[in-house]
Amino acid sequence: MNATPGHAPVKSIIPKWVRNPQEFVGGIALMAIAVFALWASSDLQGMRGFSFGAGTAPRMFGFLLLGLGALITVVGVVTEGPHLAKYHWRGPFFVTVAILTFAFTIRPMGMIFAAMAAFLIAACGSPETRWTETLIVAVCLTAFCALLFPYALGLPLQLLPTFMIR
Amino acid sequence: MGDVFSNLGLGFGVVFQFVQWTPAFLGGASIPIPVNILLCLIGALVGTLVGVLPGIGTIATVAMLLPITFGLPPVGALIMLAGIYYGAQYGGSTTSILVNIPGEAGSVVTALDGFQMAKKGRAGPALAIAAIGSFFAGCVATVLIALLGAPLTKIALAFGPAEYFSLMVLGLIFAVVLAKGSVLKAIAMIVMGLLLSMVGSDIETGASRMAFNIPELADGLGFATLAMGLFGFAEIIRNLDAGGETDRKLVQEKVSGLMPTRQDLKETAPAILRGTGLGSILGILPGGGAVIASFAAYTLEKKVAKDPSKFGHGEIRGVAAPESANNAAAQTSFIPLLTLGIPPNAVMALMVGAMTIHGIVPGPQVMQKQPELVWGMIASMWVGNLMLLIINLPLVGIWVRLLRVPYRLMFPSIVVFCCIGIYSVNNAPTDVMIAGAFGLVGYWLIKHDFEPAPLLLGMVLGPLMEENLRRALLISRGDWSVFLTRPLSAVLMAIAAALLILAVLPSLRKKRDEVFVESEN
Known part of the structure; x- marks a missing residue:
């Protein structure tokens, strides 16, 4: 976010002739996505006479994205621009783990467990977390969700672990 | 004209519908309850509540709250969602004024003068003028929707697949031209x-495309899922990066003296009018919506002002104009959705998602077959705006207190809430x-x-575009010139091409960038 041109990072895998690394890498990634989409839709039927097959539109847009990605990459070489923004691992990591934990525990363990676990894991994502208040808020929020979703809104959510229901 | 009134009458009839509620504990006595008004009120309240939380924009708010409308009948659900939408927008402006954190792109400009006013102890008038401007804009936009709805629907019925395809191309080009940043990147995102x-x-052959035999992908990627990931989770992660706590300085002074002075009202009246006009037009254009409207209104106000140097230092017109514009645009952007079935921006795209969940396919047919749904929603917009005006002014104190909740406690709650919502x-x-x-x-x-916003728009328009493209080419027996030989389609395509050329011309690009740079100074 704070990357300003002129402040070169000490080590960079991007070659020197790339003057706008943000665009350059972005363009290459788009091209990769396009190639992947083209590969994934390669087994689909193409044009039949003048009518579209299932694979025509995906291929059309795949090639379009490939071209656009290439253009952006070229722009990244010929224009001046900011360096790659710095990535932090802590926030993304713990938030992702929290989401995955929720996804894997909601069915077998029920909402109360899943929500608590997701809350506490996500809280690890910030260095500012203080555990006593976090615990209190986690309990309150879980209780609130347990009342709101199944009762107030009538959504079919299972609250307790499956083994406790049987 | 008579049509308009009877339609609006039908709409208000739906909104003010009473349902007899016979609870067991009253022993058979029944109480009439204005269900739809209550839903509108709850929607507006909850929308503001979530919209006020910094770091959650309108799109994320609507996506997050989508599940709470699932259990309702379609009319009620749409009325509530519309309420959530305005509530979220109003919440966004509240945070921009009070803490200089715009909850969403649309209220970035509001923060420029609004926060300066708050620093001078004039947060009250700033908030009040934002609400009054929004309400006025809402009234005008409601009438506009009622006026334009029926005729546009008639035009829409004359549209063939070729015209529809061209119209969507035009919409996407608009989205690109009006978006912030590089044109090339915006097209790539679409x-x-x-x-x-x-x-x-x-859709036609039933063949499974790019689904890798994963059963959950067989139905396609869910819209709310994608929106929640791209706007909800991504924002949280980004905010964690930025170190949530450091840049949140609160206005510590008590918000006092809510009412604007007579002088304020006199000064802002023309600004509100101009903002409303500009916003209404920009809202109808596909790809426009609230963001561009507020930027444009602010720029216009600065151009017309006798003393432009006051802007950025707590000029009340700098709050009134963008707020009116943004609300007018938010509302008129329902026009293309309700009449043509084409969502002009990402929030409307979510509305399509909500409608589909309730088994409604937006478009001209809905207007004819389920008039009570469309007109009820239009009437509820006006009611929703009125409610925002009534509830928000007294509740400002509560919203301010909500802002004091530290981010370290808020973000895990948002993660959990989003997870449950998506599930x-x-x-x-x-x-x-x-x-x-x-x-x-x-x-x-x-x-x-x-x-990410153009990506979401492309995602929504994708199936519609493909379907119409295929149909148009099938009818023309594979002749691509059909898009240029049918007059209506040719006009739309010509406008799209002209816009795209204009957008990449250096002189216009500079102008466009200037509008957006305003916010960064």
């Missing part, structure tokens, strides 16, 4: 959205994982200066 929309089974759409854990993955994708996009 194409990526189009590609993502093709995941799942093909409840289909009761599918896979959806939650997909949203998580798109959260990371969204984070990467933000880091590389790609805007």
Whole structure:
């Protein structure tokens, strides 16, 4: 976010002739996505006479994205621009783990467990977390969700672990 | 003219509908309850509540609250969603004025003068003028929708597949031209959205496309799932990066003296009028919506003002104009959705998602077959605006207190809430994982200066575009010139091409960038 041109990072895998690394890498990634989409839709039927097959539109847009990605990459070489923004691992990591934990525990363990676990894991994502208040808020929020979703809104959510229901 | 009144009458009839409620504890006595008004009120309240939380924009708010409307009948659900939408917008302006954190792109400009006013102890008048301006804009926009709704629907019925396709191309080009940043990147995002929309089974042949035999992907990627990942999770991760706590300085002075002075009202009246006019027009244009409207209104106000140097230092007109414009645009952007079935921006795209869940396919047919639904929603917009005006002014104190909740406690709550929300759409854990993955994708996009909003728009328009393209070419027996030989379609295509050329011309590009740079000074 704070990357300003002129402040070169000490080590960079991007070659020197790339003057706008943000665009350059972005363009290459788009091209990769396009190639992947083209590969994934390669087994689909193409044009039949003048009518579209299932694979025509995906291929059309795949090639379009490939071209656009290439253009952006070229722009990244010929224009001046900011360096790659710095990535932090802590926030993304713990938030992702929290989401995955929720996804894997909601069915077998029920909402109360899943929500608590997701809350506490996500809280690890910030260095500012203080555990006593976090615990209190986690309990309150879980209780609130347990009342709101199944009762107030009538959504079919299972609250307790499956083994406790049987 | 008579039509308009009877339609609006029908709408207000739906909104003010009373349902007899016979609770057991009253022993058979029944109480009439204005269900739809209550839903509108709850929607506006909850929308503001979530919209006030910094770091959650309008799109994320609507996506997050989508599940709470699932259990309702369609009319009620749409009325509530509309309420949530305005509430979220109003909440966004509240945070921009009080803490200089615009909850969403649309209220970035409001923060320029609004926060300066708050620093001078005039937060009250700033908030009041924002609400009054929004209400006025809402009234005008409601009438406008009622006036334009029926005639546009008639035009829409004359549209063939070729015209529809051209119109969507035009809409996407508009979105590109009006978007912030690089035109090339915006187009790339739209194409990526189009590609993502093709995941799942093909409409005509039923062939499974890019689904890798994963059963959850067979139906395609869910819209709410994607929106929640790209806007909800990605924002959280980004905010964690920025170190949530440091840049949140609160206005510590008590918000006092809520009412604007007579002088304020006199000064802002023309600004509100101009903002409303500009916003209404920009809202109807596909790809426009609230963001561009507020930027344009602010720029216009600065151009007309006798003393432009006051702007940026707590000029009340700098709050009134963008706030009116943004609300007018938010509302008129329902016009293309309700009449043509084409969502002009990402929030409307979510509305389409909500309608589809309730089994409604937006478009001219809805207007004719379910008039009570469309007109009820239009009437509820006006009621919703009135409620925002009534509830928000007294509740400002509560919203301010809410802002004091530290981010370290808020973000895990948002994560959990989003997870439960996504899961409840289909009761599918896979959806939650997909949203998580798109959260990371969204984070990467933000880091590389790609805007996720055009992606979402491409994702919504994808199936419609493909269907109409295929149909148009089938009818023309594979002749691509059909888009240029049918007069209506040719006009739309010509406008689209002209716009695109204009957008890449250096002189206009500079102008466009200037409008957006305003916010960074």
